[in-house]
Amino acid sequence: MERTLVIIKPEAVAKKLVGKIISIYEDNRLEIIHAHRVLATKEVLEKHYEAHKGKDFFDGLVQFMSSSEVVVLILEGENVVDIVREINGATNPQKALPGTIRYMFGETIEANAVHGSESVEAAENEIAIWRDLIRFES
Numbered sequence: 444m445e446r447t448l449v450i451i452k453p454e455a456v457a458k459k460l461v462g463k464i465i466s467i468y469e470d471n472r473l474e475i476i477h478a479h480r481v482l483a484t485k486e487v488l489e490k491h492y493e494a495h496k497g498k499d500f501f502d503g504l505v506q507f508m509s510s511s512e513v514v515v516l517i518l519e520g521e522n523v524v525d526i527v528r529e530i531n532g533a534t535n536p537q538k539a540l541p542g543t544i545r546y547m548f549g550e551t552i553e554a555n556a557v558h559g560s561e562s563v564e565a566a567e568n569e570i571a572i573w574r575d576l577i578r579f580e581s
């Protein structure tokens with residue numbers, strides 16, 4: 444069964460939006476098979492965002508994502524990768540469609556409430572990167 448990795452970003456956790464965001468996924472009949480709140484390490488984040496290494500926003504993004512705790516979710520279901528990306532909305536909250544999580548809760552392109560894996564392959568890779576930190580065993 445297809446899986447994806449979601450990160451509820453530091454500002455959304457700090458604003459106590461975890462329950463609301465999880466409800467949106469569940470209301471879309473997605474199955475949350477794992478949830479873990481944790482302070483992300485720079486080591487894990489640098490691997491997670493490796494594709495962006497060298498870009499001008501990379502260091503700031505890693506800094507921001509490790510500034511306070513995140514909630515990491517693993518969701519499972521048919522087409523879950525694409526469904527989650529649609530529910531999350533465009534990277535830039537100002538361009539996100541009404542009804543999406545980033546439209547409702549995103550503040551800036553960096554503090555955009557959530558991350559969702561961009562492909563099945565990326566999801567598998569990200570789950571492997573986060574596995575130990577989030578104590579995901581299955």
Ligand code: RTP
Pocket residue numbers: 500504533534552553554555557558559560561
């Ligand atoms: P994500 O991976 O977080 O679900 O978001 P995405 O595919 O929509 O965005 P991506 O292009 O992979 O970028 C990953 C994260 O980097 C931050 N970003 N900042 N300052 C900038 O120009 C910039 N561009 C991207 C965003 O926080 C994005 O979620």
